[in-house]
Amino acid sequence: MDDLYRELILEHYRHPRRRGRIDHPDISAEEHNPLCGDRVRIDLRIENGIITDARFDGRGCAISQASASMLTEEIVGMPVEQAKQFSKEQLLALIGIPLNHNPVRIKCALLPLKTLKVGLYGVGRAPDDDEM
Protein backbone atom coordinates (compact mmCIF):
# COMPACT_ATOMS: atom_id res chain seq x y z
CA MET A 1 0.00 0.00 0.00
CA ASP A 2 2.63 2.51 1.07
CA ASP A 3 4.70 1.92 -2.07
CA LEU A 4 1.54 2.57 -4.11
CA TYR A 5 0.67 5.92 -2.59
CA ARG A 6 4.11 7.47 -2.76
CA GLU A 7 4.34 11.22 -2.68
CA LEU A 8 4.80 11.45 -6.48
CA ILE A 9 1.43 9.83 -7.21
CA LEU A 10 -0.41 11.79 -4.55
CA GLU A 11 1.22 15.01 -5.77
CA HIS A 12 0.10 14.42 -9.38
CA TYR A 13 -3.37 13.38 -8.18
CA ARG A 14 -3.79 16.56 -6.15
CA HIS A 15 -2.21 18.81 -8.78
CA PRO A 16 -2.62 17.18 -12.18
CA ARG A 17 -0.28 18.82 -14.69
CA ARG A 18 -2.15 18.67 -17.98
CA ARG A 19 -5.80 18.30 -17.06
CA GLY A 20 -8.16 19.89 -19.57
CA ARG A 21 -9.27 19.77 -23.19
CA ILE A 22 -7.82 20.92 -26.49
CA ASP A 23 -10.10 22.84 -28.88
CA HIS A 24 -10.44 20.88 -32.12
CA PRO A 25 -7.80 18.29 -31.21
CA ASP A 26 -6.10 16.33 -33.98
CA ILE A 27 -6.62 13.16 -32.00
CA SER A 28 -9.03 12.43 -29.18
CA ALA A 29 -9.76 9.15 -27.48
CA GLU A 30 -11.65 8.00 -24.41
CA GLU A 31 -11.45 4.68 -22.60
CA HIS A 32 -13.21 3.21 -19.57
CA ASN A 33 -12.29 0.61 -17.03
CA PRO A 34 -15.64 -1.15 -16.49
CA LEU A 35 -14.35 -2.78 -13.32
CA CYS A 36 -14.11 0.44 -11.33
CA GLY A 37 -15.71 3.07 -13.54
CA ASP A 38 -12.43 4.90 -14.19
CA ARG A 39 -12.58 7.07 -17.30
CA VAL A 40 -9.76 8.80 -19.16
CA ARG A 41 -9.94 11.01 -22.25
CA ILE A 42 -6.80 12.24 -23.97
CA ASP A 43 -6.68 15.05 -26.55
CA LEU A 44 -3.59 15.53 -28.74
CA ARG A 45 -2.28 18.27 -31.01
CA ILE A 46 0.04 16.85 -33.71
CA GLU A 47 2.32 19.02 -35.84
CA ASN A 48 4.78 17.55 -38.35
CA GLY A 49 4.61 14.15 -36.70
CA ILE A 50 5.34 15.55 -33.25
CA ILE A 51 2.94 15.67 -30.30
CA THR A 52 2.96 19.38 -29.48
CA ASP A 53 0.17 19.39 -26.90
CA ALA A 54 -1.55 16.75 -24.78
CA ARG A 55 -4.39 17.13 -22.31
CA PHE A 56 -6.33 14.61 -20.29
CA ASP A 57 -9.73 14.61 -18.68
CA GLY A 58 -11.73 12.04 -16.73
CA ARG A 59 -12.36 10.69 -13.31
CA GLY A 60 -11.09 7.78 -11.37
CA CYS A 61 -8.72 6.64 -8.67
CA ALA A 62 -5.49 8.36 -7.74
CA ILE A 63 -3.49 5.80 -9.71
CA SER A 64 -5.32 6.26 -13.03
CA GLN A 65 -5.43 10.05 -12.79
CA ALA A 66 -1.82 10.47 -11.65
CA SER A 67 -0.76 8.10 -14.42
CA ALA A 68 -2.63 10.22 -16.98
CA SER A 69 -1.00 13.35 -15.62
CA MET A 70 2.51 11.90 -15.85
CA LEU A 71 1.92 10.27 -19.24
CA THR A 72 0.59 13.43 -20.91
CA GLU A 73 3.49 15.38 -19.46
CA GLU A 74 5.94 12.80 -20.80
CA ILE A 75 4.65 12.66 -24.40
CA VAL A 76 4.59 16.36 -25.20
CA GLY A 77 7.42 16.94 -27.67
CA MET A 78 7.62 13.25 -28.53
CA PRO A 79 7.39 12.02 -32.16
CA VAL A 80 4.15 10.13 -32.78
CA GLU A 81 6.07 7.03 -33.88
CA GLN A 82 7.95 7.00 -30.58
CA ALA A 83 4.76 7.50 -28.57
CA LYS A 84 3.22 4.52 -30.36
CA GLN A 85 6.08 2.39 -29.05
CA PHE A 86 5.77 3.68 -25.48
CA SER A 87 5.50 0.50 -23.41
CA LYS A 88 3.65 -0.40 -20.25
CA GLU A 89 7.02 -1.10 -18.61
CA GLN A 90 8.09 2.47 -19.41
CA LEU A 91 4.87 3.87 -17.98
CA LEU A 92 5.04 1.85 -14.78
CA ALA A 93 8.68 2.90 -14.34
CA LEU A 94 7.65 6.51 -14.91
CA ILE A 95 5.01 6.49 -12.20
CA GLY A 96 6.97 4.15 -9.96
CA ILE A 97 4.67 1.16 -9.60
CA PRO A 98 6.33 -2.28 -9.59
CA LEU A 99 5.23 -4.55 -12.45
CA ASN A 100 4.26 -7.30 -10.04
CA HIS A 101 1.81 -5.11 -8.15
CA ASN A 102 -1.86 -6.06 -7.73
CA PRO A 103 -3.14 -6.61 -11.30
CA VAL A 104 -6.33 -4.66 -10.59
CA ARG A 105 -4.30 -1.57 -9.75
CA ILE A 106 -1.96 -2.15 -12.71
CA LYS A 107 -5.09 -1.92 -14.89
CA CYS A 108 -5.85 1.49 -13.37
CA ALA A 109 -2.29 2.65 -14.07
CA LEU A 110 -2.39 1.45 -17.68
CA LEU A 111 -5.75 2.99 -18.62
CA PRO A 112 -4.21 6.28 -19.86
CA LEU A 113 -1.69 4.39 -22.01
CA LYS A 114 -4.50 2.29 -23.47
CA THR A 115 -6.38 5.50 -24.27
CA LEU A 116 -3.30 7.04 -25.89
CA LYS A 117 -2.76 3.97 -28.09
CA VAL A 118 -6.38 3.83 -29.20
CA GLY A 119 -5.99 7.47 -30.27
CA LEU A 120 -2.63 7.08 -31.98
CA TYR A 121 -3.47 3.88 -33.83
CA GLY A 122 -6.98 5.09 -34.62
CA VAL A 123 -8.38 1.66 -33.94
CA GLY A 124 -11.77 0.85 -32.55
CA ARG A 125 -10.53 -1.88 -30.27
CA ALA A 126 -8.43 -1.06 -27.24
CA PRO A 127 -5.25 -3.12 -26.90
CA ASP A 128 -5.10 -5.72 -24.13
CA ASP A 129 -2.73 -5.00 -21.27
CA ASP A 130 -0.21 -7.56 -22.54
CA GLU A 131 -0.25 -6.07 -26.04
CA MET A 132 1.09 -2.72 -24.88
Place this chain on the structure above:
Amino acid sequence: MTANASLTLFDIVTLRHEFPILNQVVNGKTLAFLDSAASSQKPRRVIDCLEDYYRRYNANVHRGIYRLSEEATFAFERARGKVARFINARSQREIVFVRNTTEAINLVARSWGDANLREGDRILLSIMEHHSNLVPWQMLAQRTGAKLEFLSIDGEGRLALDNLDAQLEGVRLVAITQQSNVLGTINPVAEIARRAHAVGALVLVDGAQSVPHMPVDVQALDIDFLAFSGHKMCGPTGIGVLWGRRAILEQMPPFLGGGSMIKVVGLHESTYADVPARFEAGTPAIAEAIALGEAVDFLQEIGMDRIYAHERELLGYALERLTEIEGLRVYGPRTTEMRGSAVSFTLEGVHPHDVAAVLDGEGIAVRAGHHCAQPLHAHYDIPATTRASFYLYNIPEEIDRLVAALRKVRTLFG
Protein backbone atom coordinates in the same frame (compact mmCIF):
# COMPACT_ATOMS: atom_id res chain seq x y z
CA MET B 1 -25.03 -20.59 22.47
CA THR B 2 -27.34 -18.78 24.83
CA ALA B 3 -31.06 -18.58 24.21
CA ASN B 4 -30.96 -14.79 23.97
CA ALA B 5 -32.55 -13.06 21.02
CA SER B 6 -29.16 -11.73 20.00
CA LEU B 7 -25.74 -13.29 19.93
CA THR B 8 -23.42 -12.21 22.72
CA LEU B 9 -19.88 -11.14 22.03
CA PHE B 10 -18.81 -14.37 23.68
CA ASP B 11 -20.94 -16.36 21.21
CA ILE B 12 -19.35 -14.54 18.30
CA VAL B 13 -15.79 -14.96 19.50
CA THR B 14 -16.50 -18.68 19.90
CA LEU B 15 -18.09 -18.74 16.46
CA ARG B 16 -15.09 -17.05 14.88
CA HIS B 17 -12.93 -20.02 15.83
CA GLU B 18 -15.10 -22.11 13.49
CA PHE B 19 -13.80 -20.03 10.55
CA PRO B 20 -10.14 -20.96 10.01
CA ILE B 21 -9.57 -18.17 7.46
CA LEU B 22 -10.35 -15.40 9.94
CA ASN B 23 -7.36 -16.33 12.05
CA GLN B 24 -4.69 -14.87 9.80
CA VAL B 25 -2.50 -11.83 9.40
CA VAL B 26 -2.77 -9.68 6.26
CA ASN B 27 -0.23 -6.93 5.63
CA GLY B 28 0.94 -7.31 9.21
CA LYS B 29 -2.57 -6.90 10.67
CA THR B 30 -5.23 -9.39 11.74
CA LEU B 31 -7.66 -9.87 8.88
CA ALA B 32 -10.92 -7.91 9.21
CA PHE B 33 -13.16 -9.44 6.58
CA LEU B 34 -15.88 -6.94 5.72
CA ASP B 35 -16.88 -8.26 2.30
CA SER B 36 -19.37 -11.03 3.05
CA ALA B 37 -21.94 -9.51 0.69
CA ALA B 38 -19.59 -10.57 -2.12
CA SER B 39 -18.85 -14.00 -0.66
CA SER B 40 -18.96 -15.27 2.90
CA GLN B 41 -16.29 -17.24 4.68
CA LYS B 42 -16.81 -20.95 5.40
CA PRO B 43 -16.90 -22.70 8.76
CA ARG B 44 -14.64 -25.69 9.31
CA ARG B 45 -17.54 -28.17 9.20
CA VAL B 46 -18.51 -27.05 5.66
CA ILE B 47 -14.90 -27.42 4.49
CA ASP B 48 -14.70 -30.83 6.21
CA CYS B 49 -17.95 -31.86 4.56
CA LEU B 50 -16.49 -31.27 1.08
CA GLU B 51 -13.40 -33.27 1.94
CA ASP B 52 -15.41 -36.08 3.52
CA TYR B 53 -17.36 -36.60 0.28
CA TYR B 54 -14.23 -36.82 -1.84
CA ARG B 55 -12.36 -39.02 0.65
CA ARG B 56 -15.12 -41.40 1.63
CA TYR B 57 -18.06 -41.65 -0.79
CA ASN B 58 -17.26 -39.84 -4.05
CA ALA B 59 -19.53 -41.30 -6.76
CA ASN B 60 -22.04 -39.97 -9.24
CA VAL B 61 -25.62 -39.54 -8.07
CA HIS B 62 -28.85 -41.13 -9.35
CA ARG B 63 -26.89 -43.70 -11.38
CA GLY B 64 -24.82 -46.38 -9.72
CA ILE B 65 -26.26 -49.56 -8.21
CA TYR B 66 -23.54 -49.71 -5.62
CA ARG B 67 -23.10 -48.49 -2.11
CA LEU B 68 -20.98 -45.38 -2.73
CA SER B 69 -23.38 -44.04 -5.31
CA GLU B 70 -26.33 -44.75 -3.04
CA GLU B 71 -24.63 -42.91 -0.21
CA ALA B 72 -23.82 -39.95 -2.44
CA THR B 73 -27.37 -39.84 -3.78
CA PHE B 74 -28.80 -40.03 -0.27
CA ALA B 75 -26.60 -37.15 0.95
CA PHE B 76 -27.35 -35.07 -2.16
CA GLU B 77 -31.11 -35.48 -1.82
CA ARG B 78 -30.96 -34.96 1.94
CA ALA B 79 -29.29 -31.61 1.25
CA ARG B 80 -32.19 -30.72 -1.04
CA GLY B 81 -34.56 -31.44 1.83
CA LYS B 82 -32.54 -29.29 4.23
CA VAL B 83 -32.67 -26.37 1.80
CA ALA B 84 -36.42 -26.86 1.32
CA ARG B 85 -37.06 -26.72 5.07
CA PHE B 86 -34.71 -23.73 5.42
CA ILE B 87 -36.95 -21.55 3.22
CA ASN B 88 -40.16 -23.36 4.19
CA ALA B 89 -40.85 -24.77 0.73
CA ARG B 90 -43.93 -27.00 0.52
CA SER B 91 -41.92 -29.81 -1.06
CA GLN B 92 -38.29 -30.55 -1.75
CA ARG B 93 -39.31 -31.09 -5.38
CA GLU B 94 -39.49 -27.31 -5.54
CA ILE B 95 -35.74 -27.02 -5.00
CA VAL B 96 -33.66 -26.91 -8.19
CA PHE B 97 -29.90 -26.99 -7.69
CA VAL B 98 -28.07 -24.59 -9.99
CA ARG B 99 -24.66 -22.91 -9.94
CA ASN B 100 -25.68 -19.63 -8.36
CA THR B 101 -28.31 -16.87 -8.26
CA THR B 102 -27.38 -15.76 -11.75
CA GLU B 103 -28.02 -19.19 -13.23
CA ALA B 104 -31.29 -19.52 -11.33
CA ILE B 105 -32.60 -16.26 -12.80
CA ASN B 106 -31.36 -17.15 -16.29
CA LEU B 107 -33.18 -20.47 -15.97
CA VAL B 108 -36.48 -18.72 -15.31
CA ALA B 109 -35.88 -16.16 -18.07
CA ARG B 110 -35.01 -18.83 -20.64
CA SER B 111 -37.56 -21.44 -19.64
CA TRP B 112 -40.60 -19.62 -18.25
CA GLY B 113 -39.86 -16.39 -20.10
CA ASP B 114 -39.43 -17.78 -23.60
CA ALA B 115 -42.52 -19.96 -23.22
CA ASN B 116 -44.82 -17.31 -21.79
CA LEU B 117 -43.86 -13.79 -22.85
CA ARG B 118 -44.98 -12.12 -26.05
CA GLU B 119 -44.35 -8.77 -27.66
CA GLY B 120 -45.74 -5.96 -25.54
CA ASP B 121 -45.79 -7.96 -22.28
CA ARG B 122 -44.14 -6.13 -19.42
CA ILE B 123 -41.56 -7.13 -16.85
CA LEU B 124 -41.29 -4.92 -13.76
CA LEU B 125 -37.85 -4.54 -12.15
CA SER B 126 -36.25 -1.86 -9.99
CA ILE B 127 -33.26 0.39 -10.57
CA MET B 128 -31.48 -1.18 -7.57
CA GLU B 129 -31.20 -4.63 -9.18
CA HIS B 130 -27.90 -6.47 -9.38
CA HIS B 131 -26.88 -7.09 -13.01
CA SER B 132 -27.86 -10.75 -12.49
CA ASN B 133 -31.48 -9.69 -12.07
CA LEU B 134 -31.36 -7.22 -14.96
CA VAL B 135 -29.33 -8.53 -17.89
CA PRO B 136 -31.24 -11.87 -18.23
CA TRP B 137 -34.47 -9.84 -18.56
CA GLN B 138 -32.88 -7.50 -21.10
CA MET B 139 -31.92 -10.56 -23.13
CA LEU B 140 -35.43 -12.00 -22.75
CA ALA B 141 -36.93 -8.67 -23.87
CA GLN B 142 -34.72 -8.72 -26.95
CA ARG B 143 -35.84 -12.26 -27.80
CA THR B 144 -39.55 -11.76 -27.21
CA GLY B 145 -40.25 -8.04 -27.67
CA ALA B 146 -41.34 -7.76 -24.04
CA LYS B 147 -40.78 -4.41 -22.33
CA LEU B 148 -38.90 -3.64 -19.14
CA GLU B 149 -40.33 -1.22 -16.58
CA PHE B 150 -38.53 0.04 -13.50
CA LEU B 151 -39.47 1.01 -9.97
CA SER B 152 -37.40 3.97 -8.82
CA ILE B 153 -36.14 4.79 -5.32
CA ASP B 154 -36.58 7.68 -2.92
CA GLY B 155 -33.90 9.74 -1.16
CA GLU B 156 -33.43 7.07 1.51
CA GLY B 157 -32.82 4.39 -1.09
CA ARG B 158 -36.23 2.76 -0.59
CA LEU B 159 -38.46 1.60 -3.42
CA ALA B 160 -40.97 4.18 -4.55
CA LEU B 161 -44.22 2.19 -4.49
CA ASP B 162 -46.74 5.05 -4.75
CA ASN B 163 -47.53 4.19 -8.35
CA LEU B 164 -47.06 0.46 -8.06
CA ASP B 165 -50.61 -0.46 -9.08
CA ALA B 166 -50.39 1.75 -12.18
CA GLN B 167 -46.96 0.39 -13.01
CA LEU B 168 -48.26 -3.17 -12.70
CA GLU B 169 -50.59 -2.73 -15.65
CA GLY B 170 -49.79 -5.30 -18.32
CA VAL B 171 -47.00 -6.76 -16.18
CA ARG B 172 -46.52 -10.54 -16.44
CA LEU B 173 -43.55 -10.81 -14.11
CA VAL B 174 -42.08 -8.77 -11.26
CA ALA B 175 -38.41 -9.55 -10.62
CA ILE B 176 -37.12 -7.81 -7.53
CA THR B 177 -34.35 -8.10 -5.00
CA GLN B 178 -35.31 -8.71 -1.38
CA GLN B 179 -32.24 -6.87 -0.17
CA SER B 180 -30.09 -4.48 -2.18
CA ASN B 181 -26.44 -5.50 -2.32
CA VAL B 182 -25.44 -1.82 -2.42
CA LEU B 183 -27.98 0.11 -0.35
CA GLY B 184 -28.85 -2.65 2.09
CA THR B 185 -32.52 -1.75 1.62
CA ILE B 186 -34.90 -4.60 2.47
CA ASN B 187 -37.86 -4.44 0.10
CA PRO B 188 -41.45 -5.24 1.15
CA VAL B 189 -41.59 -8.34 -1.04
CA ALA B 190 -44.78 -9.77 0.47
CA GLU B 191 -46.70 -6.58 -0.23
CA ILE B 192 -45.35 -6.34 -3.77
CA ALA B 193 -46.29 -10.00 -4.36
CA ARG B 194 -49.81 -9.44 -3.08
CA ARG B 195 -50.36 -6.52 -5.44
CA ALA B 196 -48.62 -8.23 -8.36
CA HIS B 197 -50.76 -11.35 -7.96
CA ALA B 198 -53.87 -9.16 -8.02
CA VAL B 199 -53.09 -8.38 -11.69
CA GLY B 200 -52.02 -11.95 -12.45
CA ALA B 201 -48.27 -11.29 -12.53
CA LEU B 202 -45.72 -13.77 -11.16
CA VAL B 203 -43.05 -12.66 -8.69
CA LEU B 204 -39.40 -13.69 -8.75
CA VAL B 205 -37.30 -12.65 -5.77
CA ASP B 206 -33.52 -12.30 -5.88
CA GLY B 207 -32.61 -13.62 -2.46
CA ALA B 208 -28.82 -13.55 -2.88
CA GLN B 209 -28.45 -10.94 -0.11
CA SER B 210 -31.45 -11.82 2.03
CA VAL B 211 -31.45 -15.61 2.41
CA PRO B 212 -27.98 -15.66 4.07
CA HIS B 213 -28.88 -12.89 6.52
CA MET B 214 -32.50 -13.17 7.65
CA PRO B 215 -35.34 -15.69 7.96
CA VAL B 216 -36.94 -16.15 4.53
CA ASP B 217 -40.21 -18.10 4.26
CA VAL B 218 -41.45 -18.54 0.69
CA GLN B 219 -44.97 -19.44 1.83
CA ALA B 220 -45.29 -16.42 4.10
CA LEU B 221 -43.97 -14.14 1.35
CA ASP B 222 -46.33 -15.85 -1.11
CA ILE B 223 -43.93 -15.42 -4.03
CA ASP B 224 -43.40 -17.64 -7.09
CA PHE B 225 -39.63 -17.93 -7.53
CA LEU B 226 -36.68 -17.40 -5.20
CA ALA B 227 -33.04 -17.43 -6.34
CA PHE B 228 -30.01 -17.55 -4.06
CA SER B 229 -26.35 -18.62 -3.89
CA GLY B 230 -24.62 -21.03 -1.54
CA HIS B 231 -21.32 -19.18 -1.31
CA LYS B 232 -22.85 -16.13 0.36
CA MET B 233 -24.35 -18.25 3.16
CA CYS B 234 -21.29 -20.12 4.46
CA GLY B 235 -21.54 -22.73 1.69
CA PRO B 236 -19.21 -23.47 -1.23
CA THR B 237 -19.07 -21.68 -4.59
CA GLY B 238 -20.65 -23.38 -7.60
CA ILE B 239 -23.93 -24.25 -5.89
CA GLY B 240 -27.06 -22.17 -5.83
CA VAL B 241 -30.79 -22.66 -5.62
CA LEU B 242 -33.84 -21.90 -7.65
CA TRP B 243 -37.01 -22.40 -5.66
CA GLY B 244 -40.23 -22.28 -7.65
CA ARG B 245 -43.87 -23.11 -7.00
CA ARG B 246 -44.26 -26.71 -8.07
CA ALA B 247 -47.30 -26.04 -10.25
CA ILE B 248 -45.33 -23.42 -12.18
CA LEU B 249 -42.12 -25.45 -12.43
CA GLU B 250 -44.10 -28.39 -13.79
CA GLN B 251 -45.41 -26.27 -16.65
CA MET B 252 -41.95 -25.02 -17.62
CA PRO B 253 -39.92 -26.53 -20.49
CA PRO B 254 -36.35 -27.69 -19.83
CA PHE B 255 -33.47 -25.22 -19.69
CA LEU B 256 -30.36 -27.27 -20.54
CA GLY B 257 -30.64 -30.63 -22.31
CA GLY B 258 -28.59 -33.71 -21.45
CA GLY B 259 -28.31 -36.51 -18.96
CA SER B 260 -30.53 -36.74 -15.86
CA MET B 261 -33.22 -34.42 -17.22
CA ILE B 262 -34.89 -37.04 -19.44
CA LYS B 263 -37.34 -39.92 -19.19
CA VAL B 264 -37.04 -41.62 -22.57
CA VAL B 265 -34.59 -40.56 -25.28
CA GLY B 266 -35.06 -41.43 -28.94
CA LEU B 267 -32.92 -40.40 -31.88
CA HIS B 268 -35.19 -37.53 -32.81
CA GLU B 269 -37.04 -36.66 -29.65
CA SER B 270 -37.16 -37.24 -25.95
CA THR B 271 -39.51 -36.93 -23.04
CA TYR B 272 -38.41 -35.01 -20.00
CA ALA B 273 -38.04 -35.88 -16.36
CA ASP B 274 -40.28 -34.50 -13.62
CA VAL B 275 -39.14 -31.50 -11.61
CA PRO B 276 -36.63 -30.80 -10.26
CA ALA B 277 -34.56 -33.28 -12.35
CA ARG B 278 -35.89 -31.69 -15.56
CA PHE B 279 -33.81 -28.61 -14.76
CA GLU B 280 -30.67 -30.41 -13.57
CA ALA B 281 -28.99 -31.68 -16.73
CA GLY B 282 -25.60 -33.32 -16.34
CA THR B 283 -23.65 -34.29 -13.25
CA PRO B 284 -24.46 -31.69 -10.59
CA ALA B 285 -22.13 -30.05 -8.06
CA ILE B 286 -22.53 -33.00 -5.68
CA ALA B 287 -20.01 -32.16 -2.98
CA GLU B 288 -21.08 -28.53 -3.06
CA ALA B 289 -24.77 -29.35 -2.70
CA ILE B 290 -24.07 -31.63 0.26
CA ALA B 291 -21.87 -28.97 1.85
CA LEU B 292 -24.59 -26.36 1.28
CA GLY B 293 -26.86 -28.61 3.34
CA GLU B 294 -24.20 -28.56 6.06
CA ALA B 295 -24.06 -24.75 5.87
CA VAL B 296 -27.84 -24.63 6.26
CA ASP B 297 -27.59 -26.81 9.38
CA PHE B 298 -24.89 -24.51 10.74
CA LEU B 299 -26.98 -21.38 10.17
CA GLN B 300 -30.13 -22.94 11.60
CA GLU B 301 -28.38 -24.13 14.74
CA ILE B 302 -27.44 -20.50 15.40
CA GLY B 303 -30.82 -19.22 14.23
CA MET B 304 -31.49 -16.85 11.36
CA ASP B 305 -33.35 -14.44 13.63
CA ARG B 306 -30.30 -14.19 15.88
CA ILE B 307 -27.97 -13.69 12.91
CA TYR B 308 -30.25 -10.91 11.70
CA ALA B 309 -30.30 -9.32 15.16
CA HIS B 310 -26.51 -9.48 15.46
CA GLU B 311 -25.98 -7.87 12.06
CA ARG B 312 -28.49 -5.20 12.95
CA GLU B 313 -26.44 -4.30 16.03
CA LEU B 314 -23.28 -4.11 13.94
CA LEU B 315 -25.09 -2.04 11.32
CA GLY B 316 -26.38 0.44 13.90
CA TYR B 317 -22.90 0.84 15.34
CA ALA B 318 -21.34 1.26 11.88
CA LEU B 319 -23.91 3.85 10.74
CA GLU B 320 -23.29 5.81 13.92
CA ARG B 321 -19.49 5.69 13.81
CA LEU B 322 -19.20 6.44 10.09
CA THR B 323 -20.81 9.86 10.62
CA GLU B 324 -17.59 10.81 12.44
CA ILE B 325 -15.65 10.80 9.17
CA GLU B 326 -15.63 14.15 7.42
CA GLY B 327 -16.94 14.06 3.84
CA LEU B 328 -18.28 10.52 4.12
CA ARG B 329 -21.67 9.82 2.58
CA VAL B 330 -23.58 6.60 3.20
CA TYR B 331 -26.01 5.47 0.48
CA GLY B 332 -29.26 3.79 1.42
CA PRO B 333 -31.42 3.98 4.55
CA ARG B 334 -29.83 5.81 7.45
CA THR B 335 -31.51 3.69 10.11
CA THR B 336 -31.43 -0.05 10.75
CA GLU B 337 -35.17 -0.34 10.00
CA MET B 338 -35.81 -2.75 7.10
CA ARG B 339 -32.14 -2.57 6.24
CA GLY B 340 -29.46 -5.20 5.82
CA SER B 341 -25.86 -4.76 6.83
CA ALA B 342 -24.21 -3.81 3.53
CA VAL B 343 -22.98 -0.23 3.94
CA SER B 344 -21.83 1.53 0.77
CA PHE B 345 -20.25 4.94 1.02
CA THR B 346 -18.16 7.54 -0.74
CA LEU B 347 -15.46 9.70 0.77
CA GLU B 348 -15.33 13.14 -0.78
CA GLY B 349 -12.27 13.66 -2.97
CA VAL B 350 -11.05 10.07 -2.76
CA HIS B 351 -11.85 7.36 -5.29
CA PRO B 352 -13.31 4.17 -3.74
CA HIS B 353 -10.43 2.13 -5.16
CA ASP B 354 -7.98 4.27 -3.27
CA VAL B 355 -10.05 3.90 -0.10
CA ALA B 356 -10.07 0.12 -0.48
CA ALA B 357 -6.34 0.00 -1.20
CA VAL B 358 -5.50 1.95 1.97
CA LEU B 359 -7.89 -0.25 4.01
CA ASP B 360 -6.21 -3.35 2.56
CA GLY B 361 -2.94 -2.02 3.92
CA GLU B 362 -4.60 -2.12 7.35
CA GLY B 363 -5.73 -5.73 6.86
CA ILE B 364 -9.34 -4.70 6.20
CA ALA B 365 -11.07 -6.35 3.23
CA VAL B 366 -13.85 -4.26 1.67
CA ARG B 367 -15.23 -4.08 -1.85
CA ALA B 368 -14.85 -1.06 -4.11
CA GLY B 369 -16.53 -0.61 -7.46
CA HIS B 370 -20.04 -0.61 -8.83
CA HIS B 371 -20.93 -3.93 -7.16
CA CYS B 372 -22.61 -5.16 -10.37
CA ALA B 373 -25.20 -2.40 -10.03
CA GLN B 374 -24.20 0.17 -12.63
CA PRO B 375 -27.70 1.64 -13.16
CA LEU B 376 -27.99 2.32 -9.43
CA HIS B 377 -24.65 4.12 -9.39
CA ALA B 378 -25.72 6.07 -12.48
CA HIS B 379 -28.85 7.11 -10.54
CA TYR B 380 -26.59 8.67 -7.89
CA ASP B 381 -24.22 9.95 -10.61
CA ILE B 382 -21.19 8.26 -9.05
CA PRO B 383 -18.86 5.77 -10.75
CA ALA B 384 -18.31 3.61 -7.70
CA THR B 385 -18.66 3.22 -3.95
CA THR B 386 -16.74 1.49 -1.19
CA ARG B 387 -18.78 -1.18 0.58
CA ALA B 388 -18.32 -2.73 4.01
CA SER B 389 -20.64 -5.65 4.72
CA PHE B 390 -21.07 -7.74 7.83
CA TYR B 391 -21.99 -11.27 8.76
CA LEU B 392 -22.41 -13.43 11.82
CA TYR B 393 -18.65 -13.56 12.52
CA ASN B 394 -17.96 -9.83 12.52
CA ILE B 395 -17.35 -7.89 15.74
CA PRO B 396 -17.64 -4.21 16.73
CA GLU B 397 -13.87 -3.97 17.05
CA GLU B 398 -13.62 -4.45 13.28
CA ILE B 399 -15.84 -1.40 12.79
CA ASP B 400 -13.53 0.57 15.10
CA ARG B 401 -10.61 -0.46 12.89
CA LEU B 402 -12.57 0.53 9.77
CA VAL B 403 -13.22 3.99 11.19
CA ALA B 404 -9.56 4.41 12.24
CA ALA B 405 -8.40 3.36 8.77
CA LEU B 406 -10.82 5.80 7.11
CA ARG B 407 -9.29 8.57 9.22
CA LYS B 408 -5.95 7.53 7.81
CA VAL B 409 -7.34 7.80 4.27
CA ARG B 410 -8.61 11.26 5.10
CA THR B 411 -5.14 12.31 6.31
CA LEU B 412 -3.35 10.77 3.32
CA PHE B 413 -5.53 12.41 0.69
CA GLY B 414 -6.08 15.69 2.55
